[in-house]
Amino acid sequence: MGIRLHLFPKAMAMTQTITLRRPDDFHLHLRDGAMLQAVLPETTRDFARALIMPNLVPPVVTAAQAAAYRERILSALPAGADFTPLMTLYLTEDTDPNDLARAHAEGIAVAVKLYPAGATTNSHSGVHNFDKVRPVLEKMAEIGMPLCTHGEVTDPEVDIFDREAVFIDRVLEPIRAATPGLRVIMEHITTRTAVSYVRGATGGDLAASITMHHLIINRNHILAGGIKPHYYCLPVAKRETHRLALVEAATSGDGRFFLGTDSAPHTDANKLLPCGCAGCFTATNTMSCLAEVFERENALQHLEAFTALNGAAHYRLPANTGTLTLTRSEAPVSFPSHIETGDGPVTVFDPGFALHWRVAE
Numbered sequence: 001m002g003i004r005l006h007l008f009p010k011a012m013a014m015t016q017t018i019t020l021r022r023p024d025d026f027h028l029h030l031r032d033g034a035m036l037q038a039v040l041p042e043t044t045r046d047f048a049r050a051l052i053m054p055n056l057v058p059p060v061v062t063a064a065q066a067a068a069y070r071e072r073i074l075s076a077l078p079a080g081a082d083f084t085p086l087m088t089l090y091l092t093e094d095t096d097p098n099d100l101a102r103a104h105a106e107g108i109a110v111a112v113k114l115y116p117a118g119a120t121t122n123s124h125s126g127v128h129n130f131d132k133v134r135p136v137l138e139k140m141a142e143i144g145m146p147l148c149t150h151g152e153v154t155d156p157e158v159d160i161f162d163r164e165a166v167f168i169d170r171v172l173e174p175i176r177a178a179t180p181g182l183r184v185i186m187e188h189i190t191t192r193t194a195v196s197y198v199r200g201a202t203g204g205d206l207a208a209s210i211t212m213h214h215l216i217i218n219r220n221h222i223l224a225g226g227i228k229p230h231y232y233c234l235p236v237a238k239r240e241t242h243r244l245a246l247v248e249a250a251t252s253g254d255g256r257f258f259l260g261t262d263s264a265p266h267t268d269a270n271k272l273l274p275c276g277c278a279g280c281f282t283a284t285n286t287m288s289c290l291a292e293v294f295e296r297e298n299a300l301q302h303l304e305a306f307t308a309l310n311g312a313a314h315y316r317l318p319a320n321t322g323t324l325t326l327t328r329s330e331a332p333v334s335f336p337s338h339i340e341t342g343d344g345p346v347t348v349f350d351p352g353f354a355l356h357w358r359v360a361e
């Protein structure tokens with residue numbers, strides 16, 4: 001489809017519009033119950049499909065659980081929404097390769113999510129011993145079902161800012177070497193090490209998703225001048241050189257990098273604690289923030305690839321046929337600071353700078 005960029009000269013009130021294919025979000029936390037009800041419209045407003053994370057309590061492990069969760073999401077859709085949830089299965093050491101193959105064959109789940117046990121929110125049922133999931137990984141390579149990784153080691157000896165790079169060496173590279181043909185998506189990458197690892201891979205089996213917020217914040221935003229709990233997520237944002245590498249990868253048009261927002265709602269009550277939850281809630285303003293980032297890089301022509309083409313191609317899905325139009329205004333665009341949910345307010349990610357792009361109604 002390409003992008004139609006309409007530029008009107010300054011004298012004509014400087015209006016720009018961009019029309020893209022409707023985007024996909026290849027990493028989304030919708031939760032369940034009242035939270036699902038409240039956050040789902042924030043995504044369906046702009047996105048045609050999203051890869052739904054399975055880290056519920058209890059986790060979505062089996063084909064039957066994924067099918068039931070998909071039904072709950074479809075029942076919660078706002079009237080008239082055109083949205084397809086793409087389900088994932090949570091990999092445990094007890095995952096049955098045949099159940100997983102059935103979920104794939106019947107179109108119930110498109111991918112499997114690997115959480116190292118203890119790495120992040122609701123990951124305690126994840127994998128401790130990677131040898132135990134070898135038969136599952138081999139089955140996935142055989143049937144072409146992708147593995148999505150939360151790429152951080154949990155070894156307490158490893159500094160939290162190094163956990164992604166160490167995961168590549170200790171876990172990911174050995175898994176990929178031992179499982180030829182396994183298709184892997186490194187989710188929410190945060191380091192230039194991960195960008196280089198993806199770029200260095202051959203064979204087309206490796207790609208990475210990048211969040212909007214990791215294109216905007218570095219670790220100073222979280223920690224300098226007072227702690228900002230709403231910027232705390234996992235993997236934690238790294239130093240500025242890493243953010244710049246992510247921006248370069250995302251805005252380059254390289255087909256191996258695509259959007260996965262990792263929009264992860266937690267109530268303010270659960271964020272603002274002595275031990276607060278990890279996750280940034282970004283569904284509400286992702287497209288507006290991304291347009292700003294891509295504009296600053298003079299890369300608006302690659303926004304469609306990052307949000308609507310690269311991910312679909314990697315998941316072997318057709319690109320969406322509908323379109324989404326973004327309009328730029330000189331006057332800043334405002335978003336609500338939080339959304340109300342049945343569980344309490346959830347703060348919307350604040351990029352820390354003025355936004356000018358809005359999704360046209």
Ligand SMILES: NC(=O)N[C@@H](CC(=O)O)C(=O)O
Pocket residue numbers: 029055120121150232233234235262264265278279280
């Ligand atoms: N990103 C986060 O910080 N949190 C996610 C889990 C995850 O994707 O790591 C969550 O479920 O809250």
